[in-house]
Each structure stands twice: as C-alpha cells, then as structure tokens.
Amino acid sequence: MLKKNLGDDMDLSNIDISNLTRNLNEILILATLFLEKKHGYQIALDIEEKSDGVFKFNHGTLYPILHKLEKAGLIKGTWKGEESTRQRKYYTITTKGRKYAQEQLAGWKGFFKEFFDIVGEIEK
Amino acid sequence: MLKKNLGDDMDLSNIDISNLTRNLNEILILATLFLEKKHGYQIALDIEEKSDGVFKFNHGTLYPILHKLEKAGLIKGTWKGEESTRQRKYYTITTKGRKYAQEQLAGWKGFFKEFFDIVGEIEK
DNA sequence: TTTGATATATCGAATCTCGATATATTGACA
DNA sequence: TGTCAATATATCGAGATTCGATATATCAAA
Numbered sequence: 001m002l003k004k005n006l007g008d009d010m011d012l013s014n015i016d017i018s019n020l021t022r023n024l025n026e027i028l029i030l031a032t033l034f035l036e037k038k039h040g041y042q043i044a045l046d047i048e049e050k051s052d053g054v055f056k057f058n059h060g061t062l063y064p065i066l067h068k069l070e071k072a073g074l075i076k077g078t079w080k081g082e083e084s085t086r087q088r089k090y091y092t093i094t095t096k097g098r099k100y101a102q103e104q105l106a107g108w109k110g111f112f113k114e115f116f117d118i119v120g121e122i123e124k
Numbered sequence: 125m126l127k128k129n130l131g132d133d134m135d136l137s138n139i140d141i142s143n144l145t146r147n148l149n150e151i152l153i154l155a156t157l158f159l160e161k162k163h164g165y166q167i168a169l170d171i172e173e174k175s176d177g178v179f180k181f182n183h184g185t186l187y188p189i190l191h192k193l194e195k196a197g198l199i200k201g202t203w204k205g206e207e208s209t210r211q212r213k214y215y216t217i218t219t220k221g222r223k224y225a226q227e228q229l230a231g232w233k234g235f236f237k238e239f240f241d242i243v244g245e246i247e248k
Numbered sequence: 249t250t251t252g253a254t255a256t257a258t259c260g261a262a263t264c265t266c267g268a269t270a271t272a273t274t275g276a277c278a
Numbered sequence: 279t280g281t282c283a284a285t286a287t288a289t290c291g292a293g294a295t296t297c298g299a300t301a302t303a304t305c306a307a308a
Binding site for chain 1: 171225242246
C-alpha cells in the first residue's frame with residue numbers, strides 16, 4: 001500500500017477518522033491563515049478567542065504541527081523582526097494549502113452528516 | 125487536580141477535544157445501543173452500514189472500548205448462547221450510559237458550532 | 249528591576265488506533 | 279465429508295499524537 005502524505009492528491013476529500021484531533025488542528029490552523037498571515041503564537045490565541053475557549057493549543061502541540069504543515073508545503077513560514085530583536089515566524093497559506101483545506105472541509109461535512117445520522121438516536 | 129473518570133459527574137457536557145476519535149467511538153457505540161441490545165461484532169457492523177462505510181471499527185479498537193465502557197458502568201454485558209455453542213456477549217446501555225451519551229451529544233453540538241464558526245472562513 | 253506576557257522549540261510520559269495474531273463456532277458449497 | 283469464508287471475541291506490539299514540563303529569550307509595565 002502506498003503511503004499517503006499530507007496534501008497528496010490521493011487524499012482527496014477524506015479526513016482520517018482514526019485521528020480526528022490531528023485533522024481538526026490542521027484545518028483550524030489553515031482556516032485561520034486564509035485571510036491573513038500570522039505567527040504561531042497569534043494563531044493559537046486567535047483560535048482560542050474565536051472559539052470561546054473550546055479549541056485550545058498547547059505549545060507542545062502547536063509548533064510540531066506548524067513544522068509538519070510547512071514541510072508538506074501547505075503553509076510557508078518567514079522569520080521577521082528588526083535585527084537581533086524578537087524574531088517571529090509568520091506563516092502564509094500556500095495554494096496547495098488552500099486546496100487541501102477545501103478538500104478537508106468537504107470531508108468534515110460528510111463526517112458530520114453521518115455522525116448526526118447515528119447519534120440522533122440519542123434524542124429520539 | 126482530581127482525575128476525571130469516564131461518566132463521572134464532573135464530566136458534564138464536555139467532550140475531550142484532545143481525543144476526539146475516542147469520544148466519537150464511545151458515542152457511536154452508546155447511540156447504537158439506545159434502542160436495543162447488541163453484541164460487539166453486531167455493533168461494529170451496524171455502525172459501518174448505517175454510516176455508509178464512513179465509520180469503521182477495527183476489532184483491536186472495538187473490544188477494548190467495550191471493556192472500558194462496561195468498567196465505567198455505561199454499558200452492561202451478558203454472555204448468551206445455548207450451552208457450549210457459540211458465546212456472544214450482549215451489551216445493554218445503563219441509565220448512567222444514557223445520561224452520559226446525552227451530555228456528550230451536547231458537547232458535540234457545541235463543537236460543531238464553534239468548528240464551522242472558524243472553518244467557515246475557507247468558503248468565503 | 250522584577251514580574252508576567254509574548255514567542256519559539258523540544259522532550260518524555262501517557263494514551264490511543266491499527267494491524268497482526270490467536271482461537272473457536274457456524275453455515276454454505278462442492 | 280471436507281473446506282472455506284464469515285462470524286465472534288480477545289490481546290499484543292508498533293507507531294503516532296497530545297499533554298505538560300522544561301528551556302531560552304524578548305518585551306512592556308509597574
């Protein structure tokens with residue numbers, strides 16, 4: 001079996017049900033970068049604030065994911081900061097990243113459809 | 125910090141975002157048992173069929189979860205089978221299990237709301 | 249000058265899923 | 279009658295992921 005890598009064409013609109021949290025973290029980060037570039041710490045703060053605290057990022061989780069997304073070519077990071085002052089790494093979403101995010105979103109919609117189809121039983 | 129156990133009163137309507145797949149598997153199983161008792165293998169088949177193949181259970185995942193849910197008092201298993209023939213373990217959802225499932229569902233709805241609040245950006 | 253927030257990064261422990269392996273029953277088909 | 283595939287439960291090791299701690303450093307405010 002060929003190994004599927006992040007953002008490969010094979011991925012299409014499927015999300016990996018066996019690792020939903022990883023998929024969630026990825027799409028939250030990509031969605032946050034859709035309108036403007038941001039550095040890692042800001043991404044985490046924005047997601048936490050916008051979700052009223054429902055989605056939080058530990059730093060030990062955030063940075064490895066950013067490195068992975070960059071390595072996969074879905075985002076691109078650039079160091080900024082005036083000469084020997086504080087350095088921030090600003091991330092931009094790539095064309096590949098936008099496409100990947102749209103496919104993932106389609107996968108999540110399918111997920112929620114089937115999900116509420118089954119767990120709806122609880123409310124009947 | 126007090127450790128939270130599955131189904132404890134502390135849990136309330138929160139789902140564990142850092143382990144979404146586990147939460148998903150639990151609520152799928154509990155929802156499937158809401159109307160009638162079933163044995164493990166049947167639970168997996170029913171979920172797979174009803175979700176059009178979106179949700180699948182490996183046996184190596186299914187049985188440990190059933191044992192865990194039973195240990196937590198959310199489901200109750202009873203062996204059945206006529207004397208030395210094939211033994212099936214039928215599971216029933218408990219009152220505690222029903223309550224837990226309803227609280228979890230509330231948590232998933234909150235998740236759903238905040239999720240699309242953020243990833244909706246992708247479609248704009 | 250000292251504290252807390254900002255900013256990035258890595259590591260070990262704990263946890264979870266996957267796929268393989270094991271064992272046994274049952275029904276269908278040749 | 280024999281054999282194969284599906285049914286049924288269970289456990290284990292490998293791999294992946296998140297958490298919380300730890301480390302380092304800048305910046306602003308009191």
